[in-house]
Amino acid sequence: MITYENIDIKFPAIKRRDTSNWIKQVAASFEKKIGNISYIFCSDEKILEVNNEYLQHDYYTDIITFDYSEGNVISGDIFISLDTVKSNSEQFDTIYNSELHRVIIHGILHLCGINDKTDEEQEQMTLCENKALALIKQ
Numbered sequence: 001m002i003t004y005e006n007i008d009i010k011f012p013a014i015k016r017r018d019t020s021n022w023i024k025q026v027a028a029s030f031e032k033k034i035g036n037i038s039y040i041f042c043s044d045e046k047i048l049e050v051n052n053e054y055l056q057h058d059y060y061t062d063i064i065t066f067d068y069s070e071g072n073v074i075s076g077d078i079f080i081s082l083d084t085v086k087s088n089s090e091q092f093d094t095i096y097n098s099e100l101h102r103v104i105i106h107g108i109l110h111l112c113g114i115n116d117k118t119d120e121e122q123e124q125m126t127l128c129e130n131k132a133l134a135l136i137k138q
Contacts, residue, residue, distance in 0.1 A: 002034060006041040009082050012100055018136070019101075023108055026132045027074055030112040035075035036068070037111075039104065047081040060084055065107040078107035098133065105132045 002020045004011075024034050042050075044060050051057040051064060062084040068075040080103050089099035109128050110116075116125040 002037045002039070004039045004041070007043075008046050009041060009043045012041055012082055013097070014100065014104075019104065022132075022136045023105070025135060026105060026108055027112060032069075032072050032074045032112050035070070035073040037075060037108070038077045039107075040077060040079045041082050042079055044081050044083040047079055047084070050079050062088060063103050063107055065110045067111055069111055074108070074111040076107070076111050078104075080104065080107070101133060101136055102129050105129055105136075108132075 002023060004014075004016055006012075023037070027034055047062075047064060048058075048060050051059065051061060054066070055064070060081065062081055064079045066077040066079075068077075080100075082100075085100050085103055086096060088094075089096045092099070094102075106125070106129060109125060109132070114125050114128050115121045
């Protein structure tokens with residue numbers, strides 16, 4: 001089950017059913033099934049609070065993924081700062097919805113076992129994001 005909620009910010013203009021079907025399709029390509037996935041859309045201030053409280057990181061970010069997966073069933077809470085998504089879309093000269101979908105799938109890719117700590121891992125993550133983005137109907 002995939003749920004979407006917003007805290008302290010307006011809900012983004014996404015097609016929930018299409019987005020959920022896309023997420024399931026991407027997870028299946030990694031031989032993963034969807035368990036309980038919660039997307040929480042929030043502001044920069046809220047994601048900074050979550051980053052401080054749970055990860056002891058004192059900086060803003062676009063996404064924080066809490067992984068509760070077991071075996072090949074992926075589950076997690078995914079916090080996305082819509083403020084940072086907006087500033088990233090401006091900085092990288094991308095369409096806001098494309099950047100939002102990139103971040104949405106980024107969290108799923110983490111739950112599927114794709115990391116992005118090293119340069120090599122970041123390159124792999126970007127390839128996986130681009131492949132997933134080619135599948136979405138925006």
